[in-house]
Amino acid sequence: MKVFQNACIVTVNSSFDVIEKGTLAVEGKKIVYVGPRRDYPDAEIFDCSGKVIMPGFVNGHAHMPMIFFRGYTDDLNLQDWLWQRIFPLESRHTPDTEYHGALAAAAELTRTGTTTVNDMYYHGEYVARALKEAGLSGTVSSCLMSSNEQAESVLRSALDLADRYKDDEDIRVAIAPHAEYTCTPEDLRYWGETAAKAGLPIHIHCSETRSEHEECVARHGMTPVELFESLGMMETHMLLAHCVYITENDMDVIKKHGASVLHNPISNLKLASGVAPIPKMLEKGLKVAISTDGPASNNTQDMWEEMRVAALVHKGYLRDPLVMNAKTSLYHATKGAALALGYNDRGSLEEGMRADFVVFRTDSPAMDIRTDIVNLIVYSGNSRDIVMTVAGGEVLYDSGEYRKLDIEKVMGDARNDFETIFRDR
Numbered sequence: 001m002k003v004f005q006n007a008c009i010v011t012v013n014s015s016f017d018v019i020e021k022g023t024l025a026v027e028g029k030k031i032v033y034v035g036p037r038r039d040y041p042d043a044e045i046f047d048c049s050g051k052v053i054m055p056g057f058v059n060g061h062a063h064m065p066m067i068f069f070r071g072y073t074d075d076l077n078l079q080d081w082l083w084q085r086i087f088p089l090e091s092r093h094t095p096d097t098e099y100h101g102a103l104a105a106a107a108e109l110t111r112t113g114t115t116t117v118n119d120m121y122y123h124g125e126y127v128a129r130a131l132k133e134a135g136l137s138g139t140v141s142s143c144l145m146s147s148n149e150q151a152e153s154v155l156r157s158a159l160d161l162a163d164r165y166k167d168d169e170d171i172r173v174a175i176a177p178h179a180e181y182t183c184t185p186e187d188l189r190y191w192g193e194t195a196a197k198a199g200l201p202i203h204i205h206c207s208e209t210r211s212e213h214e215e216c217v218a219r220h221g222m223t224p225v226e227l228f229e230s231l232g233m234m235e236t237h238m239l240l241a242h243c244v245y246i247t248e249n250d251m252d253v254i255k256k257h258g259a260s261v262l263h264n265p266i267s268n269l270k271l272a273s274g275v276a277p278i279p280k281m282l283e284k285g286l287k288v289a290i291s292t293d294g295p296a297s298n299n300t301q302d303m304w305e306e307m308r309v310a311a312l313v314h315k316g317y318l319r320d321p322l323v324m325n326a327k328t329s330l331y332h333a334t335k336g337a338a339l340a341l342g343y344n345d346r347g348s349l350e351e352g353m354r355a356d357f358v359v360f361r362t363d364s365p366a367m368d369i370r371t372d373i374v375n376l377i378v379y380s381g382n383s384r385d386i387v388m389t390v391a392g393g394e395v396l397y398d399s400g401e402y403r404k405l406d407i408e409k410v411m412g413d414a415r416n417d418f419e420t421i422f423r424d425r
């Protein structure tokens with residue numbers, strides 16, 4: 001048993017309780033106690049005096065092996081970024097580079113406090129392997145595009161992967177058609193039916209840019225959301241990344257089917273895609289998960305930073321400070337994100353929940369004068385204040401040291417792969 005004593009615990013439970021000088025006890029992968037001080041004489045004790053514990057971040061949408069392209073693909077719009085830079089580079093990936101890229105990304109996620117991630121890349125199996133090795137958990141998927149002649153075998157291997165991990169507590173699998181503009185309606189219908197039959201969620205890009213939205217309407221007389229509904233895809237749980245250009249009716253369709261919106265504010269700003277109408281979606285009761293998107297369009301996987309931007313961008317965009325607040329943003333980066341992805345067992349610090357959390361220091365000048373802790377976390381805090389990341393009850397990172405990953409090897413392999421991908425271009 002591991003017991004974390006004397007911490008300020010930000011639970012993100014239904015009443016958003018904050019416990020001062022509290023105790024959090026972990027047995028195996030689960031939290032077994034959260035509350036006022038309680039002593040456990042035989043446990044491994046972690047003294048958290050002066051520190052705060054909050055749930056680990058749940059990253060709603062990522063492309064982990066894209067770490068190699070960070071800094072090489074900047075200051076472009078989505079279509080040029082994707083077709084001129086990213087797709088040609090991605091064709092140079094090998095199983096090893098995907099795996100090593102995912103491991104390096106996992107190191108960044110761990111360091112910045114993310115414990116669960118919903119990833120989409122070419123071969124979900126390598127991301128799954130990297131997550132397991134890093135001690136993280138998440139949903140993985142293998143991207144499907146109609147131009148890929150191997151799409152059927154990608155789909156079959158995704159189903160095999162789901163079968164392989166069906167009893168695993170850490171890895172889930174989604175079916176991932178890339179987007180409306182890279183998939184035919186026939187394929188979308190077929191992949192949707194396959195996902196529904198297998199009981200798997202669908203993870204897809206949706207209405208990320210105005211041109212995507214308008215071209216879809218021109219092609220099909222429907223918005224991407226309406227098209228997905230008409231093809232029966234909404235019969236399974238849809239994880240819709242972006243939803244920047246979205247109509248009132250789209251939101252109602254999303255609500256009706258219990259689909260979820262994966263909100264990537266920094267990527268949407270950086271690619272000049274726009275700002276998703278999240279306050280309106282929340283008014284309508286939609287499920288929202290804050291997400292980083294891939295490291296080549298953000299360019300970090302730092303959910304703390306994402307949460308802060310998600311709290312700020314809507315205020316500025318709508319010129320109304322009341323449309324978003326710190327609590328809402330923290331919720332949608334933790335518990336709300338977990339629920340949006342279909343996880344009921346994480347995102348808050350409560351008995352019986354998965355022991356996924358971070359411990360951070362507040363003795364920095366920015367955090368030392370402690371007023372409202374949730375406001376401080378979102379508006380003043382920084383992932384660099386994280387001293388410990390715990391996932392599935394295991395300490396993954398402690399005071400600058402990775403406990404599970406051999407970080408020298410992970411980054412060495414990634415550097416070698418970077419040379420391979422960019423060589424002879």
Ligand SMILES: [Zn+2]
Pocket residue numbers: 061062063205241293294
């Ligand atoms: Zn994406």
